[in-house]
Amino acid sequence: METSPLPATVAFESATLLRAEEDEASGQEHRAFERHAVECCRPIAIRRLDADRQPSGRWFLADILDLSEGGFCLLASDDQSMEAGQWLQLDLRSHPGFRQIRMQAQLRWFVRAHFALTFGVAFAAPLSEVPTLAVERRGLRRDPNLEDWALEE
Secondary structure (H helix, E strand, C coil): CCCCCCCHHHHEEEEECCCCEECCCCCCEECCCCCEECCCCCCEEEEEECCCCCEEEEEEEEEEEEECCCEEEEEECCCCCCCCCCEEEEECCCCHHHCCCEEEEEEEEEEEECCCEEEEEEECCCCCCCCCCCCCHHHCCCCHHHCHHHHCC
Protein backbone atom coordinates (compact mmCIF):
# COMPACT_ATOMS: atom_id res chain seq x y z
CA MET A 1 0.00 0.00 0.00
CA GLU A 2 1.34 3.39 -0.95
CA THR A 3 1.21 6.26 1.54
CA SER A 4 1.91 9.91 1.16
CA PRO A 5 2.57 12.52 3.83
CA LEU A 6 -0.16 14.96 4.70
CA PRO A 7 0.44 18.62 3.88
CA ALA A 8 2.07 20.45 6.80
CA THR A 9 -1.09 22.44 7.47
CA VAL A 10 -3.08 19.23 7.91
CA ALA A 11 -0.44 16.94 9.43
CA PHE A 12 0.15 18.77 12.68
CA GLU A 13 -0.67 21.75 14.81
CA SER A 14 1.71 23.12 17.40
CA ALA A 15 1.73 25.73 20.09
CA THR A 16 4.19 26.93 22.66
CA LEU A 17 4.07 29.00 25.79
CA LEU A 18 7.77 28.64 26.58
CA ARG A 19 10.00 31.62 27.07
CA ALA A 20 13.38 29.91 26.93
CA GLU A 21 16.41 31.86 28.05
CA GLU A 22 19.18 31.92 25.50
CA ASP A 23 22.90 31.93 26.07
CA GLU A 24 23.92 35.13 24.28
CA ALA A 25 27.26 33.71 23.17
CA SER A 26 26.05 30.39 21.78
CA GLY A 27 22.36 31.03 21.05
CA GLN A 28 21.50 27.82 22.93
CA GLU A 29 18.32 27.39 24.96
CA HIS A 30 18.63 26.42 28.63
CA ARG A 31 16.09 24.47 30.63
CA ALA A 32 15.61 25.00 34.33
CA PHE A 33 15.84 21.23 35.00
CA GLU A 34 17.71 18.35 33.40
CA ARG A 35 15.44 16.03 31.42
CA HIS A 36 15.59 12.27 31.92
CA ALA A 37 14.45 10.07 29.02
CA VAL A 38 12.02 7.29 29.90
CA GLU A 39 12.10 4.00 28.02
CA CYS A 40 9.21 1.98 29.33
CA CYS A 41 6.87 2.80 32.20
CA ARG A 42 3.20 2.78 33.11
CA PRO A 43 1.08 5.54 31.56
CA ILE A 44 -0.56 8.24 33.68
CA ALA A 45 -4.13 9.52 33.59
CA ILE A 46 -4.80 13.17 32.76
CA ARG A 47 -7.88 15.36 32.96
CA ARG A 48 -8.36 18.97 31.92
CA LEU A 49 -9.15 21.60 34.56
CA ASP A 50 -11.48 24.55 33.96
CA ALA A 51 -10.64 28.23 34.56
CA ASP A 52 -11.21 27.72 38.32
CA ARG A 53 -8.90 24.66 38.25
CA GLN A 54 -11.80 22.29 38.81
CA PRO A 55 -11.89 18.92 36.98
CA SER A 56 -13.56 19.11 33.59
CA GLY A 57 -14.12 16.31 31.12
CA ARG A 58 -12.96 12.72 30.98
CA TRP A 59 -9.61 11.19 31.90
CA PHE A 60 -7.24 10.09 29.13
CA LEU A 61 -4.00 8.16 29.24
CA ALA A 62 -0.58 9.47 28.26
CA ASP A 63 2.81 7.81 28.06
CA ILE A 64 5.78 9.49 29.73
CA LEU A 65 8.57 10.25 27.24
CA ASP A 66 10.80 12.18 29.62
CA LEU A 67 10.64 13.84 33.01
CA SER A 68 12.46 16.30 35.21
CA GLU A 69 11.90 17.94 38.57
CA GLY A 70 9.90 20.55 36.66
CA GLY A 71 7.61 18.53 34.41
CA PHE A 72 6.92 15.85 31.81
CA CYS A 73 7.01 15.36 28.08
CA LEU A 74 3.99 13.16 27.31
CA LEU A 75 2.42 11.33 24.38
CA ALA A 76 -1.31 10.68 24.01
CA SER A 77 -2.89 8.79 21.15
CA ASP A 78 -6.41 10.08 21.85
CA ASP A 79 -7.66 13.17 20.07
CA GLN A 80 -7.54 15.79 22.83
CA SER A 81 -8.41 19.45 22.51
CA MET A 82 -6.07 21.49 24.67
CA GLU A 83 -4.66 24.98 24.67
CA ALA A 84 -1.22 26.18 25.75
CA GLY A 85 -1.45 27.55 29.28
CA GLN A 86 -4.32 25.25 30.25
CA TRP A 87 -4.14 23.53 33.66
CA LEU A 88 -4.33 19.74 33.89
CA GLN A 89 -4.79 17.24 36.69
CA LEU A 90 -2.33 14.33 36.66
CA ASP A 91 -3.15 11.02 38.35
CA LEU A 92 0.14 9.44 39.40
CA ARG A 93 -1.11 6.41 41.36
CA SER A 94 0.67 4.05 38.96
CA HIS A 95 4.00 5.57 40.07
CA PRO A 96 4.39 5.40 43.89
CA GLY A 97 7.78 7.15 43.59
CA PHE A 98 5.93 10.49 43.35
CA ARG A 99 4.62 9.99 46.92
CA GLN A 100 1.33 11.63 45.88
CA ILE A 101 -1.65 10.43 43.92
CA ARG A 102 -2.56 13.63 42.09
CA MET A 103 -0.92 16.88 41.14
CA GLN A 104 -1.61 19.81 38.85
CA ALA A 105 0.47 20.87 35.88
CA GLN A 106 0.24 23.53 33.19
CA LEU A 107 0.35 22.70 29.48
CA ARG A 108 3.42 24.54 28.16
CA TRP A 109 3.58 23.32 24.56
CA PHE A 110 2.12 20.71 22.25
CA VAL A 111 2.52 19.25 18.78
CA ARG A 112 -0.55 17.58 17.34
CA ALA A 113 0.04 15.13 14.52
CA HIS A 114 -2.81 13.39 12.75
CA PHE A 115 -2.30 10.31 14.96
CA ALA A 116 -0.91 11.58 18.28
CA LEU A 117 -0.43 14.50 20.62
CA THR A 118 3.01 15.15 22.09
CA PHE A 119 2.98 17.76 24.85
CA GLY A 120 4.99 19.23 27.69
CA VAL A 121 3.65 20.10 31.11
CA ALA A 122 5.20 22.07 33.95
CA PHE A 123 4.33 20.94 37.47
CA ALA A 124 2.55 23.52 39.64
CA ALA A 125 5.50 23.17 42.06
CA PRO A 126 8.84 21.55 41.11
CA LEU A 127 9.69 18.21 42.69
CA SER A 128 12.58 17.95 45.12
CA GLU A 129 14.00 15.02 43.11
CA VAL A 130 13.21 12.92 40.06
CA PRO A 131 11.11 9.96 41.24
CA THR A 132 11.62 6.34 40.28
CA LEU A 133 8.94 5.30 37.81
CA ALA A 134 7.11 1.96 37.88
CA VAL A 135 7.99 -0.24 34.93
CA GLU A 136 5.15 -1.25 32.64
CA ARG A 137 4.40 -4.94 33.12
CA ARG A 138 4.44 -5.80 29.43
CA GLY A 139 7.90 -4.27 29.05
CA LEU A 140 9.42 -6.30 31.88
CA ARG A 141 12.00 -8.77 30.65
CA ARG A 142 11.58 -12.26 32.00
CA ASP A 143 13.72 -15.34 31.71
CA PRO A 144 11.50 -17.78 29.78
CA ASN A 145 13.45 -20.67 31.28
CA LEU A 146 11.86 -19.91 34.64
CA GLU A 147 8.27 -20.01 33.32
CA ASP A 148 6.01 -22.93 34.29
CA TRP A 149 5.65 -24.13 30.70
CA ALA A 150 9.41 -24.37 30.31
CA LEU A 151 9.91 -26.25 33.58
CA GLU A 152 7.40 -28.98 32.57
CA GLU A 153 9.56 -30.28 29.72
